[in-house]
Amino acid sequence: MSDLNKSSLTNIVNLIKKKKISSLEVTNHFIKNIENSRKLNSFITTCFEEAIKKAKEFDKKKNFNGLLAGVPLAVKDLFCTKNVKTTAGSKILQNFIPTYESSVTQNLWSEGAILLGKLNCDEFAMGSSNETSYFGNSINPIGKNLVPGGSSGGSASALAANLTPATIGTDTGGSIRQPASFTGTVGLKPTYGLCSRWGIVAFASSLDQAGPMTKNVEDCALLLEAMSGYDKKDSTSINKKKENYKSNLNTNIKGLKIGIPKEYRVENMPKEIDKLWKHGVNILKKSGAEIIDITLPHTKYALPTYYIVAPAEASSNLARYDGVKYGYRSKKGKNLIEMYENTRGEGFGDEVKRRVLIGTYVLSSGYYDAYYLKAQKVRSLIKNDFDKSFKTVDAILTPSTPSSAFKVGEKTNDPISMYLNDIFTVPVNLAGLPAISIPAGQDEKGYPLGLQLISKALDEQKILNIALQMEKVISFKQSINRWWE
Amino acid sequence: MVGIKMEKNKFDYIIKTENNLWEVVIGLEVHAQVISESKLFSGSPTKFGAKPNTQVSLVDSAFPGMLPVINEYCIKQAIKTGLGLSAKINLLSIFDRKNYFYADLPAGYQISQYKNPIVGEGIVTLDMPYGTKKIGIERLHLEQDAGKSIHDLSPENTFVDLNRSGVALMEIVSKPDLRSPQEVNAYVKKLRTIMRYLGTCDGNMQEGSLRADVNVSVRKIGDKNFGTRCEIKNVNSIKFMELAIESEARRQVELLESGKTLEQETRLFDTKKNETRSMRSKEEAHDYRYFPDPDLLPLKIEQKFIDEIKKNLPELPDEKKERFIKKFKLTPYEANVLVSEIDISNYFEEVIKNADIKLAKNWIMVELFAVLNKKNINIKNSPVSSKDLSSLINTISSGEISGKIAKSVFEIMVETGKDPGKIIKEKGLKQQSDPKEIEKLIIKVLQNNSEKVSEYKSGKEKLYGFFIGEIMKASSGKANPKLVNDILKIKLKK
Numbered sequence: 001m002s003d004l005n006k007s008s009l010t011n012i013v014n015l016i017k018k019k020k021i022s023s024l025e026v027t028n029h030f031i032k033n034i035e036n037s038r039k040l041n042s043f044i045t046t047c048f049e050e051a052i053k054k055a056k057e058f059d060k061k062k063n064f065n066g067l068l069a070g071v072p073l074a075v076k077d078l079f080c081t082k083n084v085k086t087t088a089g090s091k092i093l094q095n096f097i098p099t100y101e102s103s104v105t106q107n108l109w110s111e112g113a114i115l116l117g118k119l120n121c122d123e124f125a126m127g128s129s130n131e132t133s134y135f136g137n138s139i140n141p142i143g144k145n146l147v148p149g150g151s152s153g154g155s156a157s158a159l160a161a162n163l164t165p166a167t168i169g170t171d172t173g174g175s176i177r178q179p180a181s182f183t184g185t186v187g188l189k190p191t192y193g194l195c196s197r198w199g200i201v202a203f204a205s206s207l208d209q210a211g212p213m214t215k216n217v218e219d220c221a222l223l224l225e226a227m228s229g230y231d232k233k234d235s236t237s238i239n240k241k242k243e244n245y246k247s248n249l250n251t252n253i254k255g256l257k258i259g260i261p262k263e264y265r266v267e268n269m270p271k272e273i274d275k276l277w278k279h280g281v282n283i284l285k286k287s288g289a290e291i292i293d294i295t296l297p298h299t300k301y302a303l304p305t306y307y308i309v310a311p312a313e314a315s316s317n318l319a320r321y322d323g324v325k326y327g328y329r330s331k332k333g334k335n336l337i338e339m340y341e342n343t344r345g346e347g348f349g350d351e352v353k354r355r356v357l358i359g360t361y362v363l364s365s366g367y368y369d370a371y372y373l374k375a376q377k378v379r380s381l382i383k384n385d386f387d388k389s390f391k392t393v394d395a396i397l398t399p400s401t402p403s404s405a406f407k408v409g410e411k412t413n414d415p416i417s418m419y420l421n422d423i424f425t426v427p428v429n430l431a432g433l434p435a436i437s438i439p440a441g442q443d444e445k446g447y448p449l450g451l452q453l454i455s456k457a458l459d460e461q462k463i464l465n466i467a468l469q470m471e472k473v474i475s476f477k478q479s480i481n482r483w484w485e
Numbered sequence: 486m487v488g489i490k491m492e493k494n495k496f497d498y499i500i501k502t503e504n505n506l507w508e509v510v511i512g513l514e515v516h517a518q519v520i521s522e523s524k525l526f527s528g529s530p531t532k533f534g535a536k537p538n539t540q541v542s543l544v545d546s547a548f549p550g551m552l553p554v555i556n557e558y559c560i561k562q563a564i565k566t567g568l569g570l571s572a573k574i575n576l577l578s579i580f581d582r583k584n585y586f587y588a589d590l591p592a593g594y595q596i597s598q599y600k601n602p603i604v605g606e607g608i609v610t611l612d613m614p615y616g617t618k619k620i621g622i623e624r625l626h627l628e629q630d631a632g633k634s635i636h637d638l639s640p641e642n643t644f645v646d647l648n649r650s651g652v653a654l655m656e657i658v659s660k661p662d663l664r665s666p667q668e669v670n671a672y673v674k675k676l677r678t679i680m681r682y683l684g685t686c687d688g689n690m691q692e693g694s695l696r697a698d699v700n701v702s703v704r705k706i707g708d709k710n711f712g713t714r715c716e717i718k719n720v721n722s723i724k725f726m727e728l729a730i731e732s733e734a735r736r737q738v739e740l741l742e743s744g745k746t747l748e749q750e751t752r753l754f755d756t757k758k759n760e761t762r763s764m765r766s767k768e769e770a771h772d773y774r775y776f777p778d779p780d781l782l783p784l785k786i787e788q789k790f791i792d793e794i795k796k797n798l799p800e801l802p803d804e805k806k807e808r809f810i811k812k813f814k815l816t817p818y819e820a821n822v823l824v825s826e827i828d829i830s831n832y833f834e835e836v837i838k839n840a841d842i843k844l845a846k847n848w849i850m851v852e853l854f855a856v857l858n859k860k861n862i863n864i865k866n867s868p869v870s871s872k873d874l875s876s877l878i879n880t881i882s883s884g885e886i887s888g889k890i891a892k893s894v895f896e897i898m899v900e901t902g903k904d905p906g907k908i909i910k911e912k913g914l915k916q917q918s919d920p921k922e923i924e925k926l927i928i929k930v931l932q933n934n935s936e937k938v939s940e941y942k943s944g945k946e947k948l949y950g951f952f953i954g955e956i957m958k959a960s961s962g963k964a965n966p967k968l969v970n971d972i973l974k975i976k977l978k979k
Contacts, residue, residue: 080550093549100543102550199550205779234552235781313779316582319593320547324645336643340586363584363774372776 023070066112102199120154174425181450315359498665572607
């Protein structure tokens with residue numbers, strides 16, 4: 001059984017399809033892992049009984065079609081799952097049970113996957129360390145007191161600790177790539193519109209995008225293939241044919257042009273990250289790619305722009321949590337206004353409140369032009385920077401994060417330093433582009449570090465190919481001693 | 486109040502005070518519910534009067550992760566309406582979120598259009614007693630309706646019905662071109678007529694399909710600048726709009742005449758007290774924090790799409806009026822009346838297919854309208870079908886019955902729904918047109934009134950009418966009046 005811990009998603013699918021192992025055996029294996037790993041607090045909800053029932057049903061089938069045949073998967077608790085509690089990491093939705101299934105998770109189940117449970121995350125995906133979750137912070141299996149990153153922290157933690165063979169997260173400003181980088185796993189944020197947002201608890205609608213989090217690049221291609229696709233229920237969904245990312249994987253990257261943006265060499269960045277970046281450059285060179293220095297001049301405005309646009313949208317998206325229709329309602333209050341105030345005051349955590357306040361402020365009359373409108377203009381400039389670069393390069397290589405995983409509590413009192421974690425990932429969301437983070441090495445403490453590959457819109461295949469070649473050369477080894485068991 | 490009286494003359498609506506003449510400036514924001522099977526951003530049905538919360542989807546009730554998808558039919562309806570207002574259709578428009586908290590607004594924002602509406606400037610032509618007047622349309626935009634809060638079912642609780650939540654509305658904003666309650670009356674009616682012709686809004690004010698926010702300000706005659714305006718929210722009948730404007734204008738004039746300044750504010754019209762009262766001041770006004778809805782892409786419309794709609798546009802009231810005047814030789818007044826509702830004009834055109842136009846218009850506008858008014862029904866439910874009215878008119882034209890007899894036949898038609906031929910036959914009302922019989926009748930009447938005949942012959946010609954009356958009476962009104970006239974003249978000469 002310990003083989004399963006080393007198995008990739010692709011392997012497990014193959015084993016099940018060849019009937020070398022049953023869906024039930026796989027499901028039980030991961031259930032056991034989860035039960036032994038409560039300390040990591042990576043799950044908010046588990047649905048073992050239902051998973052076992054579905055696995056048994058699956059094993060009775062004659063044909064195991066589907067990309068994810070019989071594979072149990074846990075997903076971030078931001079995806080609405082039919083009849084399974086969906087909290088978004090918030091008290092305000094702590095007892096919310098949707099009557100509907102998000103399009104992306106439905107795609108997984110349609111491909112044969114089985115829901116294991118719902119993974120911890122920052123409240124409404126607002127955070128970079130999983131510490132804003134109402135259900136407590138999830139722990140990084142790399143080390144006892146380390147955060148797994150965020151907001152898809154529970155997802156990264158569960159994946160790295162082998163509590164799920166793969167998982168999906170959402171990425172609004174780096175929420176897939178940063179935790180992937182912190183846990184030595186692979187995470188991809190697709191082109192905005194590639195995966196449907198229907199049924200995902202919204203944080204910032206123009207930035208949110210679901211994506212795969214996996215142990216390797218091949219799994220990432222497989223899971224992306226399974227979860228993506230046009231959805232007429234999401235008006236921002238891109239209407240295009242589904243791609244076969246996995247079967248089109250190709251490590252031949254000769255002649256590809258890779259851009260290195262000088263603006264990503266930020267102050268106070270640890271030397272190891274710079275070293276790792278150079279290492280990545282060398283790998284690409286040796287693999288036959290051409291390295292080109294590029295400039296993305298508006299990069300420095302990305303973070304402030306993001307922290308106007310995202311909270312603005314969030315302040316409006318979160319207005320629906322008012323205690324009237326569903327979710328938490330405060331018992332205090334003499335009238336409607338007081339009910340609102342108490343419900344939202346008690347139901348939301350500090351980070352959510354902070355962002356709702358910022359968002360409300362930047363949209364207010366008299367401030368709208370100076371903040372929101374200006375931010376939208378800068379956003380187009382940032383996008384233009386990328387568009388220009390992609391006229392000459394196929395992909396851009398950057399570090400995924402400016403640091404490795406930090407300690408629990410280290411940054412909770414300093415929101416700005418927390419926000420700075422997303423400095424390399426946020427521009428990609430603002431531009432709506434795809435980007436992948438792959439583990440590229442460790443720092444001196446032995447904590448993993450990731451590199452990020454960015455491409456133009458809908459060029460996921462290209463960055464998957466480059467990532468696969470880099471993965472082959474780097475042959476990153478995860479060293480987790482399962483200290484919590 | 487002393488010194489202030491409203492004066493309504495033919496051309497202007499002026500408030501006269503001791504020292505000043507005041508003019509009223511009015512602009513309207515009309516909210517018209519789009520005729521559509523489903524809501525603006527969800528597939529829920531829009532049926533009126535359904536049981537509470539039965540026409541509600543997850544989108545309408547703003548469940549987590551739900552997304553709006555635009556209903557193309559509503560876009561078509563808005564474009565159609567825009568074309569009906571001779572307005573510019575914007576090829577690019579944007580849906581914005583208007584943010585505010587209320588129990589019947591599930592998402593905490595209303596999706597509306599703010600800076601970039603689907604329809605731009607247009608024109609509505611009014612026919613006033615003093616001639617035509619053109620009222621500018623500032624814009625038309627699409628937005629969602631909110632749900633309904635019901636406060637009077639329980640002392641402790643407010644109930645929320647989300648059936649209306651998400652229903653498509655067109656907000657049609659006029660320029661401040663209206664100058665009197667009468668013009669407002671004509672404007673709303675004209676808008677309603679246009680939308681009914683187009684089938685884009687049923688204009689049913691009782692059901693709330695058409696309601697308006699009324700902006701009122703006053704200024705001294707001759708002033709170029711507008712005064713401070715007050716907005717009277719959500720007035721749901723034309724009568725109330727007129728009353729609200731009158732009382733609000735009077736209030737403003739009184740305030741200004743007494744040297745006070747007017748605050749820009751939102752007011753409500755109290756229909757029982759016939760006065761407006763303050764709802765919220767400018768300072769208390771909501772900050773709606775409009776911003777483009779990131780769940781919806783900007784709406785791009787192709788010119789081809791608009792052209793296609795334009796091609797299939799029905800004849801509009803103004804065009805129809807022109808046609809009626811030219812083709813049927815109607816007066817502008819008559820044409821106006823007959824095109825005021827599409828059902829009336831259809832009825833009229835049905836009747837004149839086989840009947841005399843002049844008789845038809847008179848019968849419809851006098852006799853039929855009187856019946857419809859009395860019974861308070863619309864022409865679609867008329868007890869007399871266009872076909873039967875047409876036959877009735879033909880019996881008059883052919884001389885089968887007189888106009889007078891026709892009126893009693895018509896009364897029976899209204900009561901029984903029978904066709905006129907049958908009634909005439911059953912009641913023996915057919916006109917007496919045999920000259921010999923009429924001659925006999927006349928001779929008899931003249932014999933019975935020989936004294937009067939002598940008086941007539943000696944010059945008292947006024948008695949001619951008397952003889953006619955007696956003859957008609959003797960024939961129970963059935964004698965052909967023309968023949969009676971012709972023969973009587975001959976007999977009296979002898």
